Amino acid sequence: MHDGRKIITGLLLVLGIVFYPFFHNAFSGMIGHVALKPELPKDEKECIGPKEKILADHNDLLGQWMTSAVRNGVRTYEAKNGRRYRISLNSTCMRCHRDHATFCDRCHEYLAVDTACWDCHMSPKQAGRE
Amino acid sequence: MGLLFAFGAYIAYMIFTCRIVWRILVVWERTKRSGEHTQFTMSPVALLKATGDILLFPRLFSENPRVWIGEWIFHVSFSLVMVRHLRYVVDPVPGWVVALQQPGMWAGTILPFSLIYILAVKEIEKKKYVSGLNSALTGIVLLAGFTGLLSRCPVKGILPLTTLARPDIVGIKDYMIGLFSFAPGNLPEDGLFSVHFISALVLLAYLPTHIFAAPLSLLSSREREDAFRLLMHGEEMSLSGRRSSLTQDASAPARKAPDEGGKEEKGHA
Numbered sequence: 360m361h362d363g364r365k366i367i368t369g370l371l372l373v374l375g376i377v378f379y380p381f382f383h384n385a386f387s388g389m390i391g392h393v394a395l396k397p398e399l400p401k402d403e404k405e406c407i408g409p410k411e412k413i414l415a416d417h418n419d420l421l422g423q424w425m426t427s428a429v430r431n432g433v434r435t436y437e438a439k440n441g442r443r444y445r446i447s448l449n450s451t452c453m454r455c456h457r458d459h460a461t462f463c464d465r466c467h468e469y470l471a472v473d474t475a476c477w478d479c480h481m482s483p484k485q486a487g488r489e
Numbered sequence: 490m491g492l493l494f495a496f497g498a499y500i501a502y503m504i505f506t507c508r509i510v511w512r513i514l515v516v517w518e519r520t521k522r523s524g525e526h527t528q529f530t531m532s533p534v535a536l537l538k539a540t541g542d543i544l545l546f547p548r549l550f551s552e553n554p555r556v557w558i559g560e561w562i563f564h565v566s567f568s569l570v571m572v573r574h575l576r577y578v579v580d581p582v583p584g585w586v587v588a589l590q591q592p593g594m595w596a597g598t599i600l601p602f603s604l605i606y607i608l609a610v611k612e613i614e615k616k617k618y619v620s621g622l623n624s625a626l627t628g629i630v631l632l633a634g635f636t637g638l639l640s641r642c643p644v645k646g647i648l649p650l651t652t653l654a655r656p657d658i659v660g661i662k663d664y665m666i667g668l669f670s671f672a673p674g675n676l677p678e679d680g681l682f683s684v685h686f687i688s689a690l691v692l693l694a695y696l697p698t699h700i701f702a703a704p705l706s707l708l709s710s711r712e713r714e715d716a717f718r719l720l721m722h723g724e725e726m727s728l729s730g731r732r733s734s735l736t737q738d739a740s741a742p743a744r745k746a747p748d749e750g751g752k753e754e755k756g757h758a
Contacts, residue, residue, distance in 0.1 A: 363520025365705050370513050373701045377505065377693070380578040380669040389580045390670035393663040415655035466659050471582035471590065 394469045397462045400455035407438045407451070421448065421476070448480055458484035491664060494686060495673035501690040512698045531712050539711035543704045555614075559607040566596035566603060567630075570637070573597070577658065578665045597641070601634035622697070629692050636685035656682040 384390055406413050413420070427433045428446045436444045444451050456462040459482040467474055531539070541547065546564075550557040573593030576582045604627055640656055660677035667674040 363516050365709065366516050366702055367513050367520075369701055369705045370509050370516075370698070374506065374509050377502075380575070380665075383579040383583075384666055384669050387579070387581060389666060390672070392580055392666055392670075393674070394659050414657065469580065470658055470662060471576045471587050473587070473590070 395465045397456075397465050398458070399462075400457075403455045406455075407436070407442075407444050409439075421452075424448070448476065449483070453482050456482075458482055460484070490678060490683075491673055491676035494676055494683075495668050497687070497690050498668055501694040504694040505696070508698050532715055535711045535715040539708045542707040542711065548707075553614075555610050556607065559603050559610060562599060563603040563607060566600040569593045569596035570600055570634075577662050578669055580662070580666055597634075597638060601631055601638055604631045604634060622695070626692065626695065626697075629688050629695075633685055633688040633692065636681050636688065640681055640685065 424436065424446045434446045436446045438444060453459075459477065463474070463476070466472070546557060546561055549560060569589060569592050572586055572589050575586045576590070608627060656679040657677040661682060664674055664676045
């Protein structure tokens with residue numbers, strides 16, 4: 360066996376890589392840490408769809424809204440429950456979820472999701488209207 | 490469910506660790522018995538070549554370009570997918586992981602198809618060297634790859650196991666951080682994620698340890714090439730690796746070298 364030391368170094372490196380999450384969380388002081396839950400609106404109980412559906416698919420829905428409003432000029436969305444909503448991030452979604460820092464960003468930052476929303480939009484809180 | 494999966498994860502980690510440690514001990518014992526060979530320091534050129542060997546698999550390319558393209562794409566996309574998965578298990582997510590997210594997403598789409606391609610080429614060419622374990626592992630990676638890819642699709646209830654195609658990744662990350670801090674909490678129930686997670690654990694437990702030695706053997710063979718050149722052309726030539734690589738084709742069969750040269754060649758075979 361000519362390369363024992365090299366092989367052992369390599370195997371230890373592999374162990375280090377596989378155990379990286381243990382070390383990372385221990386050193387960043389995140390042991391047992393859980394996500395900060397998004398702040399829900401106090402005065403409104405119903406969203407435009409079931410919570411699970413919105414949680415899983417809001418990205419697609421907002422994309423469809425953007426195409427519908429900006430490209431097709433259609434500004435009305437009919438929800439599954441029959442209610443009609445104005446297609447607008449600012450005046451529909453953010454009427455209840457006023458501050459993206461305490462609602463959207465909490466989960467997005469936790470999972471390193473990069474959204475393009477705030478390149479153009481401002482939440483009412485950030486715009487200083489609150 | 491959360492506790493059961495955590496138990497499975499710790500068992501898989503233990504199996505993996507034991508196998509690696511066992512291999513280290515075996516290699517250590519063998520190294521002690523045979524004694525280390527003379528250490529040669531690699532010339533920068535040889536090091537560069539070895540890096541190229543590890544990153545591009547040129548030897549496989551010259552052997553079988555059809556398998557090479559599939560294998561290369563698979564290995565690159567697998568690495569990128571693993572890097573992107575770190576966002577589900579570490580907090581805060583490091584900048585280099587964030588920077589590699591977009592390629593990671595592309596890689597996630599490509600990965601399962603590269604595996605299907607490899608399986609198809611091997612099947613068509615009827616390779617005898619494909620072992621049962623190799624095929625089983627490929628199948629597990631394929632399963633993990635497809636369930637992972639499906640988790641990104643906005644389909645509901647297409648598969649009998651799924652309640653939602655997109656699992657609650659915030660809940661899953663909470664669970665994962667707990668798992669990697671030895672304090673597993675609740676896991677959101679999701680059929681697709683369960684299959685994905687279990688296949689990853691099986692892969693971790695059964696991954697052959699010798700595959701990690703592949704980059705090292707590539708490194709060693711370049712080192713031996715260097716050592717061989719040193720032996721054939723003496724100190725002066727070997728110090729300028731560039732000159733010797735221009736004047737001597739390393740892969741050409743050379744005269745039988747005395748003593749150590751014979752030993753080196755045997756090691757190379």
